[in-house]
Amino acid sequence: MIDRRQFVRAVTTAAVGGLAWTCSDRTAEATARRRAVGSGGEVFRSVDSHLTADLRAMETEISLAGRRARLFAFNGQVPGPMLEARAGDQVTLRLDNALPEATNLHFHGLHIPPSGAADNIFLHIEAGEEFTYRFTIPQNHPAGLFWVHPHLHGSVARQVSRGLAAPFVIRGEIDTVPEIAAASERILVLQDFELGANGSVVEPSMPDLMHGREGSLVTAGGIANPVISILQNGLLRLRLVNASVSRFYRLKLEEHPLHIVGVDGGALRSVRTVDEILFIPGERLDVLVEGTRAGGSFRLLNLPYDRGAMEMMGGMGGMMGGPRPGTDAPSTLATIEYRGRSERAWSVPVSLPGEIEPLPAPALPPRRFQLGQGMRMGGGMGMSFTIDGREFDGNRIDSAPRVGSIEEWVYINNTPMDHPMHLHINPFQIVGADGSPEQAWRDVILVRAGGEARFRVRFDDFAGKTVQHCHILDHEDLGMMATVEMRN
Numbered sequence: 141m142i143d144r145r146q147f148v149r150a151v152t153t154a155a156v157g158g159l160a161w162t163c164s165d166r167t168a169e170a171t172a173r174r175r176a177v178g179s180g181g182e183v184f185r186s187v188d189s190h191l192t193a194d195l196r197a198m199e200t201e202i203s204l205a206g207r208r209a210r211l212f213a214f215n216g217q218v219p220g221p222m223l224e225a226r227a228g229d230q231v232t233l234r235l236d237n238a239l240p241e242a243t244n245l246h247f248h249g250l251h252i253p254p255s256g257a258a259d260n261i262f263l264h265i266e267a268g269e270e271f272t273y274r275f276t277i278p279q280n281h282p283a284g285l286f287w288v289h290p291h292l293h294g295s296v297a298r299q300v301s302r303g304l305a306a307p308f309v310i311r312g313e314i315d316t317v318p319e320i321a322a323a324s325e326r327i328l329v330l331q332d333f334e335l336g337a338n339g340s341v342v343e344p345s346m347p348d349l350m351h352g353r354e355g356s357l358v359t360a361g362g363i364a365n366p367v368i369s370i371l372q373n374g375l376l377r378l379r380l381v382n383a384s385v386s387r388f389y390r391l392k393l394e395e396h397p398l399h400i401v402g403v404d405g406g407a408l409r410s411v412r413t414v415d416e417i418l419f420i421p422g423e424r425l426d427v428l429v430e431g432t433r434a435g436g437s438f439r440l441l442n443l444p445y446d447r448g449a450m451e452m453m454g455g456m457g458g459m460m461g462g463p464r465p466g467t468d469a470p471s472t473l474a475t476i477e478y479r480g481r482s483e484r485a486w487s488v489p490v491s492l493p494g495e496i497e498p499l500p501a502p503a504l505p506p507r508r509f510q511l512g513q514g515m516r517m518g519g520g521m522g523m524s525f526t527i528d529g530r531e532f533d534g535n536r537i538d539s540a541p542r543v544g545s546i547e548e549w550v551y552i553n554n555t556p557m558d559h560p561m562h563l564h565i566n567p568f569q570i571v572g573a574d575g576s577p578e579q580a581w582r583d584v585i586l587v588r589a590g591g592e593a594r595f596r597v598r599f600d601d602f603a604g605k606t607v608q609h610c611h612i613l614d615h616e617d618l619g620m621m622a623t624v625e626m627r628n
């Protein structure tokens with residue numbers, strides 16, 4: 141057996157293979173996009189079908205909502221730089237780990253191989269080491285908003301809670317719909333932080349871990365309550381990533397309906413208009429706002445949502461649990477402000493591109509997964525979160541679907557808290573109460589406290605070992621993750 145460090149070195153050397161490292165694209169276009177993103181962020185965009193990016197994960201001190209904050213950041217930015225590519229592009233992403241601890245990267249939502257130098261969450265990239273990720277985005281990959289964050293089991297919540305998250309946009313057909321192309325686009329990564337007096341991130345208490353930590357400082361694109369302009373008669377395209385460790389957002393925009401055009405895995409087939417949306421950890425949203433008002437400012441609100449709390453050990457939860465997460469007063473995530481008027485009156489598109497083939501019910505009975513929790517006894521007492529009664533073990537194969545097969549998965553939540561379950565590599569279609577699959581590709585599914593949820597998935601293209609897990613990242617670190625080995 142080679143040790144992990146040698147393995148990383150070996151793969152790194154093989155992957156770099158003497159290719160010269162090129163700098164990020166800093167063209168005028170990139171600068172323009174940089175302003176459009178508004179997160180103070182750098183942008184790495186494909187050139188000649190090749191996206192080359194250089195990310196340095198580092199501990200850094202930045203100003204966050206007027207406070208000094210000692211965080212972990214990619215290239216010193218929170219959120220990290222935006223990555224932008226198209227289906228068919230090759231990606232070469234060098235990660236330089238300047239953190240004081242090991243890390244790695246997960247390409248959340250991308251349909252790429254789960255092994256080697258692609259979406260391999262089993263890699264350990266030690267402090268001071270470098271690793272070069274290399275993969276090709278499949279030609280038929282949907283356009284959408286994906287994201288990058290560390291995924292080293294046991295450290296995920298700590299590293300993400302300190303700011304490590306970066307949006308990854310795949311451009312495609314949806315971006316060419318005239319109304320969408322004409323809209324002003326704003327990508328907003330939602331994050332929350334709990335900062336101590338010295339600017340360091342506060343270590344979570346045991347109840348924080350049980351519930352999943354939430355920070356009281358909520359930022360959108362690294363800013364507390366950014367102002368986003370909209371033109372009267374124009375369209376604003378808000379693209380959101382929930383990069384919070386545990387926080388659910390119940391989104392509502394004052395006096396404006398939200399027109400959803402895309403979710404996790406890409407565009408919907410038709411626009412879905414709603415007044416509010418529950419937005420769970422790991423999820424993405426692509427929403428159009430019509431500038432139907434004459435002027436003024438309107439708040440994008442986060443409304444309270446009770447995602448459940450620990451009520452175990454004969455009611456000790458109340459004693460140990462502190463306030464129920466997510467039930468604080470409404471807060472403002474961003475402010476939409478009218479500035480100017482569009483020459484032409486725009487409204488949301490009538491139709492959206494692309495077919496979403498509904499996955500048929502498979503012949504085999506569904507795979508069922510029981511979500512559970514308990515106390516870890518023995519040495520150090522603590523919480524344990526489980527799938528089928530077991531904590532995560534990367535060396536155990538928990539399910540082994542065939543490449544090319546369609547499966548139906550059912551989650552049964554035996555706990556008093558909601559769990560947003562995420563499957564890597566292959567997107568799925570959520571099966572509704574009527575038994576039919578949603579016409580949308582997603583990669584996170586809400587399994588409500590005491591409830592059930594199901595999806596259909598096709599294990600396409602790639603063999604290899606990956607994972608499914610709760611995207612309340614504290615729950616993942618405390619065991620609510622299982623391996624999935626796709627086999628030819």
Ligand SMILES: [Cu+2]
Binds near residue numbers: 616
């Ligand atoms: Cu959970």
